[in-house]
Structures are given as structure tokens and as C-alpha cells.
Amino acid sequence: MNVSKGGGVLLAAQHRFTVFKIDLSCRGFDSLQCTDIVCAKCPLGHFTIYIFVVYIQPIATVDEYELLFNLLGNFTNLYNQQVIIIGDFNISDYQPTLSSSSLSSRKLSYLFNFLDFCDCQQFNNVRNANDRFLDLVISNRHCSVLRSIDILLDEDIHHPSLLITVVSRESQPKVINRNSLEDKLWNFRRADYPGLYSYISRIDWSCILDITDVNLACTHLYTQLKIGFDLYVPKTGLVRKSVFPPWFSPSIICKLKCKWRLLRKLRSSNYINNSEMINDFRRLRSELKCDIKRAQRQYLLDMESNIKSDPKKFWAYVNSLRKCTGIPAQMTYSGELLNSPEQIINAFSAYFTSNYSDCAVTNIDDYFDTTPNVSISLSNISESEVLGALKKLKSNLTAGHDGIPAFLLSDCASALCYPLTIIFNLILKTKTFPDIWKLSTITPVFKNGARNDVVNYRPISLICNFSKIFEMVDAVYTDFTKAFDKLNHHISLAKLHNFGFSDSLLSLISSYLSNRSQCVKYYGHVSNKILVSSGVPQGLIHSGTWESPLIQD
Missing domain, CATH: 3.60.10.10 (Endonuclease/exonuclease/phosphatase)
Structure with missing residues (x-):
């Protein structure tokens, strides 16, 4: 009291x-x-x-x-x-x-x-x-x-x-089972990289020169790469998140498991009076406490000193302190109770898609100016430009729907710049963007409020890294705000025409925007694909080129 x-x-x-x-x-x-x-x-x-x-x-x-x-x-x-x-x-x-x-x-x-x-x-x-x-x-x-x-x-x-x-x-409501599907994925953490990189460097890409269809060229690219993945990258189920804090080193985990084994033995009647084993357990426990305190202190110091260059590490630590960071197994959306993972993922897809506008345009000609002041077009792309874009990719495991991580493309930049240059120039020549690069995957991330309400989550969108590389060539990266989800594609093209974009470039942008689709993905559960009917795709490289004329008008 x-x-x-x-x-x-x-x-x-x-x-x-x-x-x-x-x-x-x-x-x-x-x-x-x-x-x-x-x-x-x-x-x-x-x-x-x-x-x-x-x-x-x-x-x-x-x-x-x-x-x-x-x-x-x-x-x-x-x-x-x-x-x-x-x-x-x-x-x-x-x-x-x-x-x-x-x-x-x-x-x-x-x-x-x-x-x-x-x-x-x-x-x-x-x-x-x-x-x-x-x-x-x-x-x-x-x-x-x-x-x-x-x-x-x-x-x-x-x-x-x-x-x-x-x-x-x-x-308490359980969290959606993160390992509920049997789909096997490439585990690039355990790949045979000398063998894989040697294979990629020896691929003969000359046959791509004879392909005139962009989608067929991309299919050939993926086919050759997946042969190498099947040979040198093991497949595994969804990676289970570690139960240990991030500052636990392999040596600490090893000592911890040794302590658990000693404790199990001491609890059995055969070792209850074994003073030597008791002393070993106490010594190991004392060492562990010191090692863990020292490791955590160093982890926090490193995180604090690198917070500007690596803010993700800080927020990962903050989120690790939260007790329930997954998606609940029971959620609500528009007053409806959702019980199955499929219902929940599709509800996320419906909510995120509701930000797009399907409004019809009565007279598109009203938005065209027949006398643009300047002319903006694209020229052929060189191997050096593609090589530079490949090397600018972050060396991490981030991957789009195709599962190919960014670090792999960066490491194999010299071997991949040639086939990608051919495909990129074919895109410019045919004014057609590959269908396989138009699909983006979305992960729901909790914002605030009730965790079991779909509307309290925001979407994080991922496109494949090949699409990122194409957009990095002669482009500036700029994120779009949520307001651009409401932009009608036809009006956007009219505004870009007025700004001076050439007919060939507008045809490519039209191909880029048309028939785009997205699906919500969360630890193996995938929603139905939804057609994106409006908006400049957020987080894409070319969005910076389009943003200025659309905002000014």
C-alpha cells in the first residue's frame, strides 16, 4: 500500500x-x-x-x-x-x-x-x-x-x-500461421555462390538478339536464371523468424543451448548431487549473463551511431519490443468478421485498391494541348548505363514477385548488363513494357489503432528488381504520395503530352501503366490479383519524371 x-x-x-x-x-x-x-x-x-x-x-x-x-x-x-x-x-x-x-x-x-x-x-x-x-x-x-x-x-x-x-x-486470438503453406522458395542465404556466379557468367545470351517480342525475351531471361537457381540454390519453406534477440551471436546461442542441456541433466535424479556439474552450470550461467549484457550494449551503441545510415535497424529493434507484430487470425473490414487467411488477405487487397479511382472521363480531348512547347523523348540505352544502375542496387534480400534478390543482380552486374541492355532497348523500340514486370506485391504494415481492423494498415509495395533497374536508367527516384492513386491514366497521359513528351515515349508510358496488377502477400498467403486502374505507380523510378508536370497542373 x-x-x-x-x-x-x-x-x-x-x-x-x-x-x-x-x-x-x-x-x-x-x-x-x-x-x-x-x-x-x-x-x-x-x-x-x-x-x-x-x-x-x-x-x-x-x-x-x-x-x-x-x-x-x-x-x-x-x-x-x-x-x-x-x-x-x-x-x-x-x-x-x-x-x-x-x-x-x-x-x-x-x-x-x-x-x-x-x-x-x-x-x-x-x-x-x-x-x-x-x-x-x-x-x-x-x-x-x-x-x-x-x-x-x-x-x-x-x-x-x-x-x-x-x-x-x-x-487470445492467434496470429496467422506464417508457415501454413507448403510452397518452396529459393533460400539464397544458403546458396552455392561460386557455382551460381560462375554459371551466370557462362550463359550465352546471343539468342536474345533474334527475339522481337519483349515478353518472350523476359521469359528467356528468367528461364536461364532459374536453371542456375535450381542447380545452386536450395529450396526451403518460409524462413521462420529467429526466437533470439538480434544481438545474440552464434557463440551466445551455443552457450545458451549448452546451459539448457546441463539444466535438463541436473533436473534428473542421476545428476542431482553432482557438484561438478552444478558448478559448471553456475559458471556457464554467469558467463552468459555477462556476454548477453555486453552484446546488447554494443548492439545498441552501433544502432545509435548508425541511425542515419541504417534507420531500418532502429525501427526493427523498436518493433521487436512490441509483443504482437503479426496480423491477427480474426479481423474486421466494413463491419464483416474475417476468420480465414484468404478472407483477410483479400480484404486487404480490396481496401488498398479502394484508393484507386475508376471515374470515367467524358471528353479526353479537353485535356490535350496541340502545341506543346518542348519535346521529350528517350534514346537508346548503353551497357555502361545499365551496369551503373545494377551497381546502384542495394545489397539486400529485397525481391519482388519473381523472388530474385537485389544483391544477386548487383553482384552479377557485369554478366547481366548485356542481356538487360538488349531487353531494355527492345522495350524502347517496341514501346511495350513486359507484362511480368507490371505485377507488384503488397505487404500490409500496421499503422495505429485496433490491430484487428483492416483499415488500420498501410500498403508496402514491391516491384521486381529488373523493373527498378530499367527505371533507374536516366531517371530520378521519387516516391509518390497516396494522393496520386486518384490520377486517371488517360488524363495523366494528356498532361504529359502537353508537357512535351513524344508520341513514342507516351506509347511506352501507356504500356507501362496499362494492365498493371497487384496482389497482397503475407508469409505465403496471396490474394487475388487486382487490376490497377488509376494512379502513377508509387515508389517507381519514373514517377519522379512524371511528378512535376502533374503537380504543376
Whole structure:
């Protein structure tokens, strides 16, 4: 129990529960001047939960709220625990319907920042006599909060009695199984690269010179590469995410497994009194603790020093602190409950596609200017330009729907620049963009709000790396905002004509934009293909060339 002037908090537990009080003074909570808080650790069989009871006095300053939520956030993430935080927060303007974009006070901003960063939710929807929510129930586990009928003491009209149920792990909605499909993929992490690179360097590409159809030329390119992949790259199922933190080195993991083996032996009756083995276990455990602390400290220092050059590493670490980062197995979209992975993925596809415009254009001639001031066209592409674009690709595993990673093309730039130059010039000559490069795959990424609502996700689109290379030649990379999803393709072409794009270049752009399709993909589950009827494809290299005239008009 912790009591100060104007309030106080009490946390009591039945005898059948084993509860341990947590000393919060060593974690900075003693610096709070107008907040009473207690914490207890409660093991519940298959999981352990930390329970906080909080009372914030009405006279508490905004800085007090900021400090409190920072301390709670550090505890939740640093110790990677399941928590439930209950109490009178005295935030009178809080409403469950509020979103992070419509906050009226700094107190609310600190609260919502904490909920978002720590992947927590506020579960209390029971209003007091003044139609307010002074008492909040915050947790990173699913909770059920109801008005309690069986009360122990006279009820305060400002603080109705609550019955809070923490849902067990077995009862929580499961995440979509990431390894549910049997499709085998090339595992480029375990490829025989000397053999693969030697094979690619020996491919005879001269037959592409006789091909006049762009799609057939691309088919030949993929056929030759896939022969090499089948010979030198093993196939595997979907790669399972490591259960260890990123700073765990192979030596740490090896020591950890040795410790587990020793522990299993010590728990058996044959080794219970083996003092030598007990000493070995204690020594290994002590070494592990030091190694893990040292590795984590170095990992965080490296991440901090490289945050500008490698921000992905920072955000990967932040996301690793969130307890549930997958897509729930039950979701909702437009009021409909979705239970199967196929329903969920297709709902994502429908939502992302709804951003495109299908509006018809009554008279396209109204958008044409018959006397453009300048003329913009494309000339033939040289091998040196293609080689330069290949070497600019990032050396990572990013791949489009064809599964060919960027680093492979960069490593084999000298061998691939010749066939790609032939194909790229064939594209310019025939003014036809290959169909296989028009398909993009989309991965849903959670933004904020309820994790089980489809509309709270944003799309991350991936195109194949060959298409990126073509667009990098004599082009500037510029991302498009979501507003360009509404651009009608016919109007876009008319505007580009007015800007001075030649007829041959407009024909190529028309081919590039027409019959584009996309599908949502999430760990092996793939939605139906959807035709993209409007918009300049986002994240594509040529979008920078088109952006200026379209914005100016």
C-alpha cells in the first residue's frame, strides 16, 4: 500500500495467488511527486503478469504525466513483460473514441504515445456519473472490463466499480500461421555462390538478339536464371523468424543451448548431487549473463551511431519490443468478421485498391494541348548505363514477385548488363513494357489503432528488381504520395503530352501503366490479383519524371 495526501493506492490479492511486490524506487518512480503507484509480480502458471495500481493527483503537472508514461514505457519494453495498469489517471477529456490525430491536450498525447509505443490498449468503457473515464485499464494483453455488481464498499459516483478479466494466452486470438503453406522458395542465404556466379557468367545470351517480342525475351531471361537457381540454390519453406534477440551471436546461442542441456541433466535424479556439474552450470550461467549484457550494449551503441545510415535497424529493434507484430487470425473490414487467411488477405487487397479511382472521363480531348512547347523523348540505352544502375542496387534480400534478390543482380552486374541492355532497348523500340514486370506485391504494415481492423494498415509495395533497374536508367527516384492513386491514366497521359513528351515515349508510358496488377502477400498467403486502374505507380523510378508536370497542373 502506498498513501499520500489526497488519495492512495492499494493492491490486495487472495491467498491462492503468489504475489511479489516490486520495488519501483530503483527504477526512477520515486521521482514522481504527485503520483501514487504500486507494482506486484503475479505468476499465473503459463505466464507472469505485472500489475500496476496508479493514482495521479488532480494537481499533477503535465510534466508529471510525461515522466510517468516514460517510466512505464521503459519498464514495459526494457523488461519485455506482460503488464496491466489500473487506476485513476485524472485525464478528464479522455474518450475511448479518440484517435491520435484528434487529441486536445498534452496529457492525452503522452497517453496515446505510450499506448502506441508499448503496443498497449485502454479497455475501460464504463462511464462514471459525469459521463467521463477517469479510471483507465491499460494492458498489452487482452482484457475484459465490465461494471461490477458485487461490490465490497460504497461506490464513488466518480469511480464505478469494475470487474477486470485478463484473457489467458490460450484464449487470445492467434496470429496467422506464417508457415501454413507448403510452397518452396529459393533460400539464397544458403546458396552455392561460386557455382551460381560462375554459371551466370557462362550463359550465352546471343539468342536474345533474334527475339522481337519483349515478353518472350523476359521469359528467356528468367528461364536461364532459374536453371542456375535450381542447380545452386536450395529450396526451403518460409524462413521462420529467429526466437533470439538480434544481438545474440552464434557463440551466445551455443552457450545458451549448452546451459539448457546441463539444466535438463541436473533436473534428473542421476545428476542431482553432482557438484561438478552444478558448478559448471553456475559458471556457464554467469558467463552468459555477462556476454548477453555486453552484446546488447554494443548492439545498441552501433544502432545509435548508425541511425542515419541504417534507420531500418532502429525501427526493427523498436518493433521487436512490441509483443504482437503479426496480423491477427480474426479481423474486421466494413463491419464483416474475417476468420480465414484468404478472407483477410483479400480484404486487404480490396481496401488498398479502394484508393484507386475508376471515374470515367467524358471528353479526353479537353485535356490535350496541340502545341506543346518542348519535346521529350528517350534514346537508346548503353551497357555502361545499365551496369551503373545494377551497381546502384542495394545489397539486400529485397525481391519482388519473381523472388530474385537485389544483391544477386548487383553482384552479377557485369554478366547481366548485356542481356538487360538488349531487353531494355527492345522495350524502347517496341514501346511495350513486359507484362511480368507490371505485377507488384503488397505487404500490409500496421499503422495505429485496433490491430484487428483492416483499415488500420498501410500498403508496402514491391516491384521486381529488373523493373527498378530499367527505371533507374536516366531517371530520378521519387516516391509518390497516396494522393496520386486518384490520377486517371488517360488524363495523366494528356498532361504529359502537353508537357512535351513524344508520341513514342507516351506509347511506352501507356504500356507501362496499362494492365498493371497487384496482389497482397503475407508469409505465403496471396490474394487475388487486382487490376490497377488509376494512379502513377508509387515508389517507381519514373514517377519522379512524371511528378512535376502533374503537380504543376
